[in-house]
Amino acid sequence: MWIVRLALRRPYTFVVLALVIILLTPVVLLRTPVDIFPDINIPVISLVWTYNGLQPQEMEQRITSNVERGVTTLVSDVEHIESQSLSGIAVIKVFFQPGANIQTALAQTAAISQTFLRFLPPGTTPPLVIIYSASTVPVIQIGLTSDTLSEQQLFDFGNYFIRTQLATVPGAATPFPYGGKQRVISVDINPTSLQAKGLSAVDIVNAVSAQNLILPTGTAKLGTLEYNVEMNGSPQTIEELNDLPVKTVNGATIYMREVAHVRDGFSPQTNIVLSNGQRGVLMSIYKTGTASTIDIVDRVKQMLEYNKGSVPEGLHISTFFDQSLYVRASIQGVIREAIIAACLTAVMILLFLGNWRSTLIIAISIPLSILVSILCLSALGQTINIMTLGGLALAVGILVDDATVEIENINRNLAMGKETVQAILDGAQQIAVPALVSTLCICIVFIPMFFLSGVAKFLFVPLAEAVSFAMLASYMWSRTIVPTLAMYLLSTEDEYRADEHVGEKMGFFRRYQQGFERSFEKFRGGYQRALVIALQSPKLFAVCFLAFCVFSVLIAGFLGRDFFPKVDAGQIRLHMRARTGLRIEETARLADQVNGVIRETIPKDELTTVLD
Template sequence: MDLIQGSLRNPISRFMVALAIVILGIIAFSNLAIDLFPDISYPIISIVTEYPGASPEDVEISITRPIEKRVSRIQNVRFVSSRSREGISIVNIEFYWGTNLDLASTDIQQALSQIQDLFPEEAKLPVIIKFDPSQISVLVLSLTGPMDEFQLRELAEDFIAPRLESQKGVASANVFGGQVREIQIELERSKLEGMNLPLDKVAQAVRAGFMDKPGGSLKTGGREYVVRTIGRSPAVRELEEIVVHSHNGTPVRLRDIGRVRDGAEDAETEVHVNGVRGIVIGVQKQIGGNTVSVVDNVRKILPEIQKELPKGVSFQIINDQSTFIRKSIQNLQKEAMMGALLAAVILFLFLRNVTSTLIIAHSIPISIICTFVLLYFGKFTINIMTLGGLALGVGRLVDDAIVVLENINRHLELGESPMEASYKGAREVSKPIIAATITSIVVFLPLAFVKGIAALLFVQMAYTVAFSLLASLFGSLTIVPILTSRFLRGSKGKEKRSSVTHSLFQKTQTLFLGIDQSYQRAIEFALSHRGFVVLGVVVIFSGSLLLIPLLGTEFFPPSDEGQVRMGIRLPPGSPLEETKKRVEKVETIILSEVSELSSLWARAGSGKGRSVIFGGRFAGPHTGSASLMLVDQS
């Protein structure tokens, strides 16, 4: 029993299978992540090693060169580059596309363990970081209020960031700007020399004194007590009492050779929000997370956090990636729905039969819903490429059903029963439509040999189009014959038309007859002037090839996200203070000249973290940046 005959004999089972797939597709759609582009992971791993206080030359010789020599021997390494700055070494390793970065990270860790003994004692352990574009902040918040910068940053790090990180899908909440508390010890050189007290001994004594240590246990009176010595204290006065030396039998305390004060770290960056110094919190999503869902979760909890903040402290959203994603996805969905609607209208005008139009048009929603099953189990996301694939295939989804229905209708006109006409009509054209579908899918086969970022982008589109076409083919050979055998009749059983439908068909009859006659004349001319027609096609094709050099090329078409980003770079070696002056001038110009400005976030200096690692020559105290969010004119 073939597929068509089995469907006609067991229509209920086929409908139940189709219904189950549709329900599964709806569930899959509700759980799909939404993003602008597919998940793109560049095959780049960075090794970051801090060497506090070392010059770039020392970092290069002691840290960078040994790492470069060792990691260059790892398998699948394409290119190794490095940057040595004051106190930090950054080695970037680029692998060939398709390399498993998890295994590569393990190989790098093993390679580093073999040379770690060669590093200076002051150097910190190397940190391995994978480059992932998805780790760009999906939501950027500013925090302002009548508090000093230290308190504001402490509030952001100790209270707000943990609350944000507890939300589903949030990987981290990074705090930028403000001041970081630092206990500073200022020693008097003359006193150290008088006691013959080296600086490193003072440092060791402070380190040992500022530490909680276990003291064992004490059993007495049937009870057991855990004993520990308390050394860690945030109070400056208690730190001054630490004994660092014994001089002539007299204990020397820290306050005897210097003073301890509660200060702040040397600023490496300064953040301004709308021209005022403030704190910025960047929210990052988890790898493979749903950008829109993460932003929604964070937005929901912001009012609750706001209620618990001190009076006068407030939030402001200065960058939201989900806004552009929502608009892009909504526009694409709108265009796809419009295309499906237009396809149904064209079918109705040419078939001139409501029943036939509905039988064919059902292929569009069912095929699209079935495709969501592939997207979910294939770990794809709803993005521009997958939705673009669905929009691309909307017109093609009805082709198989049209061919099957027209052939079934021909058999009905010959006087055959609906059941017999449905079977014969579908069976006769089954091989041609299968071949046509396979031909359409094979077009995407060369993408299997594409490497790099193009493969990550367009492979998802290829899978989407292919699966939707296969779903349409399955529906054309199963659901369409069942529906025609139940609802479609020959010329003797034509459906009754309303006065409106009849009037529309009468008015368009002349137009369609004219189109049909024009097509017949064109065919007759082409058959009687074959050489001329072939020559004309060749000339037009050759002429179109000559236009290719005149066309521009770009990876992505231009888009308007409503955001402007700019970088500011002074000569290397410029101090942070000079960079701040330049950034403030840029802020003044923007605030006075840009009337469409919604929010402005500017930063002088690159600070620490990923911005330093992946900033290249645009990282350091001599660099700055500004991000403008513009008002949505729509």
């Protein structure tokens, strides 16, 4: 009650407070990350082990299994482990409990990996340790294709130019490109000549390693200057590599060109990217941390546009996937539905109250409550996503309760002939406790969501927070801004309530509302008659009600269950599995055949890109 008296005594204070919130919210919104879902902070650490040439079965038995046992027993807060063993590569994903300290887990995992390295097969390289999260997902994929540039040139441009530029985008992480060919200097050994000379492949490796060195040897002081001196034994051309001496046997020097051929080539391809049947390079940009998906995508596009002049002639850069489109569409859809809900709510209030002044007061309290909720969510580190916006849209229809009940009670006191200020005080006091209990009951419903675990917790807690903050803000505004506005807008309301004649004095809204009330009274009369019939036959009504409940439970089993509803994203994803051991060139040929079938099946006007 004291806060209502304070609001009536100092009305400008709360009006200014409302204006400050209205002006502050856009600033906060611009700094709040925007994403399709809340930040799902389930910590995951990936260990990538490499041993070139080792078969998948050997990788699993010699590396993957040993590391899994060590991590399971010596690293704390492990929830479960997933692993994948490929040819020369083992990827181990360690999933931790939601409340685990990821930095402690990272230190323990790295220490265990280094300890186990001495027990693994000789030649195993130290693992690449990567912190991963469920929110670390691709937000945009870029494709590089060209009719004039080779796959090697495409890979080099993507890896050494675009990737380094993308490293400056906050919140973006860009791994190595997929597809293309990596340039290497290859030494092709001639086994027949090697055997005839009495040499082995180890001799070739030793010769290249020993004669491809650059060693600093000190400095040379000549006159007033000092020079750095180095021993440079690194060949500068392919011809010089072919002329390297390999070994001297019986006084005769055997050169590299006699037992091998050195060429400028590329390493064996492990993946091939096809864009509409044309080979190219695919670059995936991932979102890290709580960065905004829309900001990352916009900055990546700005970077590509800025560096368009540095792109080699004939190189085409295209976007295969852009998550910001789905984020914007989802958020705009939720906002649109929330605005429609607010407008419909205002129309219904106008129909039932029949007074534009009362409707205006209630309509002002709705966005103010939503703005307060947005400020609270931003202060807690939440993002703008479909869950928080969905919670606000859900709360729109409930936010009107506090203000509507208070306005109606104030009008009732005005109709009793009380002064405006006294009517406001009495009306607010009479419904203060019931309104508070009603608000708390709605908030209590969402308390169990805070005890959820796993992905459900990260998804539904923001929704619960959005609704709860909006409801509490609604009650606060009903104690402050609603009485303040009522003091000015309802100052002559007693004249409207005292006038019982339907004449020219009665406004349009009042006359229309009376017609609506007469129609509603007819509807209510029909409902009362139906209720009387139900009360006269309680057993029949109870049987029908139970039958309806049983039928509803039975058909619930046919609805199906899924984690998320199906969304038409305009994409079809096919997974093709070839037999084990098939060469990558043959796998690419099979992908070309599938590509052809897709183009024969889907009309050209409905197909944009086929990415293999």
